[in-house]
Amino acid sequence: MRIALISDIHGNDIALETVLKDMKSAGxxxxxxxxxDVANLGPDPxxxxxxxxxxxxxxxxxxxxAFLFDRDLIHQYTEVDYIIEAVDWCRDQLTQDDIDWMGDFHRVLEVLMDKAGSLIAFHGSPLSHMDNILSRTPDAEVDRLIQGLNGEILACGHTHIQMLRQHRGRLIINPGSVGLPxxxxLIRNTPQLMDHAEYAIITSENGTLGVESRRVFLDKRAMFEAAKASSNPMRAWLMEEYS
Structure with a gap:
């Protein structure tokens, strides 16, 4: 069984298309x-x-x-004007059918991985989609964040940082970010973007588990033009990062 993990696309359709093509070549x-974090912030929600x-x-x-459903929730995350405005802009682009589809997203998702056990997926942590799990997060804090979970493989996103970490016998995987790696x-500072899209492939075969973190280089010019053609309030920052 082979499962591809993607995260934090953030409305970057060019990056998502590139990743999906790479998955086909991986086979x-x-x-x-x-x-x-599917559709928010980028030019193509x-x-x-x-x-x-x-x-x-x-x-x-x-x-x-979640910010798309609850306009006030973002204020628990940031007070940066252009980010808040970009969220409002993305919400206005989406149809009600799109919003309804996103309303069915799982808070925690469990998938059985053949003989390798179960994969449990969440965004930040099972407690909150705003929690951060990093390679340097203290073990005691990780214990608090994943308490009650029995899966052998834990998959998270949110940080936009690729990671593979062994924690008390379990594997914790972050595939990185497709759209904004x-x-x-950084906390409360503007990040610098990299020139690729990130994702991961988990392979389970006869009880043998493999994890592959992949980076796919992107057409920065195409992303620059996509940002330029958009009226997204984050347009200027995206153009600068892709220039």
Whole structure:
């Protein structure tokens, strides 16, 4: 069984299309699972939603997905004007049918991985889609965040940082970000984006487990032009990052 994990697409349809093409070249993908933050912030929220629906991809609820349903929730996350305005803009682009589809996202999703045990997927942590689990997060804090989960493989997103971590015998995987991969994890500072899209493939065969973190280089010019053609309030920052 081969499962592809994607996360934090953030309305970047060019990056998502590139990742899906790379999955085809890798071959043998049985299921794609998205770990949240699907359509917000980027220039192409509607195209991203349509593409995910087309590939029948189950999704976990991310914080930016939740912001689309609750206008006030974002103030627990940021007070940066252009981010709040970008969320409002993305909400206005999506149809009610798109919003209803996103309303069915899982808070926690469990998938049986053959003899390797179960994969449990969430966005930040099972407690909150705004929690951060990093390679440097203290063991005691990880224990608090994942308490009560019995899966052998835990998959999270949110940080935009690829990670594979062994924690008390379990594997914790973050596939990184498809649409906005960060060079480093920052709090309350503007991140620098990298020139690729990130995702991961988990393979389970006869009890043998493999994890592959993949990076796919992107057409920055195409993303620059997509941002330029958009009226998204984050347009200027995206153009600068893709220039």
């Amino acid at each position: 043998g993908i049985d299921q794609i699972i998205c770990l949240g 509607c195209s991203v939603v349509a593409r995910l629906r087309d590939v029948n991809c189950p999704c976990v609820l991310g914080n930016h997905d 960060f060079r480093e994890f």
